[in-house]
Structure formats: structure tokens, C-alpha cells
Amino acid sequence: MATPLADAFFWIAAFAILVAQAVILRSTKRGMDVIAPERSSERSKKRSTVLEWIFAVGPAVGLIVLLYFTRAAMHPTALHGSGIAPAVRGPRA
Amino acid sequence: MSETTLPSAATPPVTPPVRNVTLTQDLITLTKPKIISLLLVTTIAPMFVAGSPSWLTVLWVTIGGYLMAGGANAVNMYLDRDIDDVMVRTKLRPIPSGRMSPRAVIAFGVLIATAATYGLAQLVNVLTATLALAGFYFYVFIYTRWLKRSSPHNIVIGGAAGAFPPLVGWAAVTGSLDLGAWYLFLIIFYWTPPHFWALALNKQRDYGNAGVPMAPLVWGERETIEQMLWYTVLLVALTLLPVCFGLFGITYAVCAAVLGGLLLKGVLQVYRERNSGNWVRASWWVYKYSLLYLALLFVAMVVDRHVGR
Numbered sequence: 001m002a003t004p005l006a007d008a009f010f011w012i013a014a015f016a017i018l019v020a021q022a023v024i025l026r027s028t029k030r031g032m033d034v035i036a037p038e039r040s041s042e043r044s045k046k047r048s049t050v051l052e053w054i055f056a057v058g059p060a061v062g063l064i065v066l067l068y069f070t071r072a073a074m075h076p077t078a079l080h081g082s083g084i085a086p087a088v089r090g091p092r093a
Numbered sequence: 094m095s096e097t098t099l100p101s102a103a104t105p106p107v108t109p110p111v112r113n114v115t116l117t118q119d120l121i122t123l124t125k126p127k128i129i130s131l132l133l134v135t136t137i138a139p140m141f142v143a144g145s146p147s148w149l150t151v152l153w154v155t156i157g158g159y160l161m162a163g164g165a166n167a168v169n170m171y172l173d174r175d176i177d178d179v180m181v182r183t184k185l186r187p188i189p190s191g192r193m194s195p196r197a198v199i200a201f202g203v204l205i206a207t208a209a210t211y212g213l214a215q216l217v218n219v220l221t222a223t224l225a226l227a228g229f230y231f232y233v234f235i236y237t238r239w240l241k242r243s244s245p246h247n248i249v250i251g252g253a254a255g256a257f258p259p260l261v262g263w264a265a266v267t268g269s270l271d272l273g274a275w276y277l278f279l280i281i282f283y284w285t286p287p288h289f290w291a292l293a294l295n296k297q298r299d300y301g302n303a304g305v306p307m308a309p310l311v312w313g314e315r316e317t318i319e320q321m322l323w324y325t326v327l328l329v330a331l332t333l334l335p336v337c338f339g340l341f342g343i344t345y346a347v348c349a350a351v352l353g354g355l356l357l358k359g360v361l362q363v364y365r366e367r368n369s370g371n372w373v374r375a376s377w378w379v380y381k382y383s384l385l386y387l388a389l390l391f392v393a394m395v396v397d398r399h400v401g402r
Binding site: 006007009010012013014016017019020021023024027028030031048051052055056058059062063066069070073074 | 244245246249250272275276279282283308311312313316319320323324326327329330331333334336337338
């Protein structure tokens with residue numbers, strides 16, 4: 001794929017991913033607000049809320065890291081010696 | 094973690110028909126062969142994306158992958174034996190039906206997982222064996238033992254267990270992991286929530302009876318359906334990104350766009366019906382199509398790498 005087209009494609013996909021992830025996080029918060037009053041104790045409530053947030057935010061952080069390395073693979077000179085490029089150019093039959 | 098209160102639902106008086114089953118059939122049932130068939134597609138296809146493996150390597154990974162996943166599934170049946178007994182779709186399994194003892198089941202699961210670890214380390218490489226074993230532990234301890242009964246995020250985080258196979262296949266060929274491998278991992282990770290929530294929407298009574306806090310029971314149907322939609326949007330965008338850095342070409346891009354478009358159309362149908370409650374047919378369609386979607390997406394990856402770009 002030509003670089004300008006690939007760049008455009010990247011930013012469109014990255015935008016869709018970030019918007020979707022943001023909506024998922026907002027929806028998760030709404031879901032947690034629904035179940036929060038049912039917790040038996042304050043301590044249990046706090047602990048489970050923290051865990052649920054880790055479960056929700058963890059994948060989002062992973063996605064941001066992935067987008068960073070994707071960008072680096074698209075412009076290898078910007079991330080010299082990252083070790084990403086060889087695999088991207090992997091062998092073909 | 095939390096003590097989530099689930100809506101109670103009366104157990105329907107449905108007793109599945111009893112049939113004569115041999116020990117061999119039970120041992121195969123313990124491995125959940127239908128589920129493993131998709132896991133093997135997502136293990137073997139990445140091998141041909143990562144390079145050109147020998148047929149012997151493919152054979153060892155297939156056998157090792159089957160045994161490891163089968164072992165995890167058997168241990169899962171041991172750990173879930175109490176709830177398998179109250180769920181209609183699982184009450185005919187070897188333990189709840191009384192055909193096998195729990196001890197025999199866990200021994201079988203651990204035995205074949207151990208054999209898989211040893212075989213993959215000896216015949217493929219240590220990284221492959223380590224990743225396969227990590228998938229086993231993740232499924233057994235993180236998903237089954239911890240999250241499944243304690244969090245509505247059970248299949249979101251637990252979905253990572255099903256995302257290990259591409260890493261296993263990739264490592265078997267290259268001996269390492271890189272950006273392409275992590276993309277395949279994340280594609281399965283983000284495919285899992287809409288797939289399983291489509292099932293959970295239709296099996297709420299079963300999950301409620303078993304005390305499994307699936308998202309529709311805890312967050313509600315509307316919230317779950319909205320998340321299904323956004324997970325699908327994210328998934329479709331994610332499947333197209335590898336084209337940007339040259340991992341795949343135009344053949345894959347077209348296939349991913351068409352397959353993803355169909356999945357999105359199905360989920361949108363569920364989303365449109367979220368207020369009326371008439372999403373049963375659409376969500377069954379999404380559940381079944383998402384299985385086909387994942388298999389065809391991985392086949393498209395191989396075709397793109399080896400046939401045409």
C-alpha cells in the first residue's frame with residue numbers, strides 16, 4: 001500500500017478504535033454504577049470497582065501500545081533498531 | 094471479588110435424552126472437540142502467516158495444541174462440575190451425568206496437558222511450549238477459577254486465554270513474537286466479547302441458575318448490546334490495520350472488510366432491536382456467524398500471504 005494511503009487508513013482505523021474504546025469505557029462505568037449499590041461492604045465495593053476498572057482500562061492501554069508500534073513499523077526510520085521490521089517483512093511462499 | 098446478585102430464574106423442567114456413551118467418547122467430550130477445531134484454525138493459520146512451516150512442525154503443533162486445549166477443557170469441566178449440573182446445555186457432560194469421577198477427569202486433563210508441554214518443548218521449541226502452557230494456566234486459573242463466577246468482565250479478560258493459539262503458532266515457526274503475532278492475539282481478544290455475549294443474551298436463564306455473572310445479567314441487556322456494537326466496530330478496524338504496515342495485502346483487506354461488514358450488520362440488527370427485545374434471532378445469527386467469521390478471516394490471512402496480494 002502507498003504510504004499516504006496507508007497513513008490515511010491508519011488514522012481512520014485508529015480513530016475508530018479509540019472512539020469505540022472510549023464508548024466501551026463509558027458503558028462499563030454505567031454498568032458498574034448499576035451493580036455498585038448491591039455490594040455487601042464498602043471494602044468489597046472499593047476492591048471490586050478497582051478491579052473492574054483494571055479489567056476495562058488494561059485492554060485500552062494495550063491498544064494504545066499496539067497503535068504506537070504499528071506507527072513505528074510503518075515508518076521504521078523513526079524507531080531505529082526496534083526489531084519490528086523483520087517480522088513485518090516475514091517470508092512468503 | 095464481588096458478590097454479584099443475579100436475577101433468579103426457575104429451572105425449566107427439561108431433561109436431555111440419555112444415551113449410551115463409551116469411555117473413549119467421554120474422553121473426547123472432555124476435550125470439547127468442537128471448540129478446539131476453531132482454536133486449531135487460529136493456531137495453524139498464523140504458522141503460514143509467519144512463514145512456511147514444515148508439515149511435521151504443523152503436525153506436532155496440531156497434536157500439541159489439541160492436547161493442551163483439551164487438557165484445559167477437561168480441567169475446566171472438573172472445576173465447573175457443580176454448575177454444569179444445573180445448566181441444561183452442560184448437564185449431560187461426563188461428570189454431572191455420573192459417567193466419570195471428578196478425580197479421573199482432572200487426572201486426564203493434567204496428563205494430556207503435561208504430555209503437550211513436553212511434546213511441544215521437545216519437538217517444536219520451548220517458547221511454543223511455554224505459550225501453550227501459559228494459555229492453559231490462563232484459562233484454568235484466571236478465567237475458570239477466578240473471573241468466570243466473579244466479574245461481568247469474565248469473558249473480556251478471560252478471552253485472552255482463547256487468544257493464545259496464534260502466539261503458539263507464530264512462535265512455532267519464528268521462535269519469537271512480534272507485531273504481527275500480537276495483532277492476531279488482539280483480533281481474537283476483541284472478537285470474544287461480541288461472540289460470547291451473543292450467546293449469553295440467549296442463555297441468561299442458564300447462566301442465572303448457575304450464578305455466572307455474565308454481562309447481560311449484571312449490566313443489563315441494553316448495556317451489553319451497546320458494548321457488543323462497539324467491540325465489533327473496534328474489531329473490524331483492528332483487523333484492517335495490519336494492511337497499513339504491510340503484513341497483509343489487498344486480498345486480505347477485501348476479505349476482512351466484507352467479513353467484518355457482515356458481522357457489523359448482524360450486530361447492528363441486534364442493536365436496533367435492543368429496546369423492543371426482539372433481538373433473539375439476530376443475536377443467534379451473530380453468535381453463529383462470528384464463528385464462521387473468525388475461521389474465514391484466518392483463512393484469508395493465509396491466502397493473502399501465499400497466493401495473492
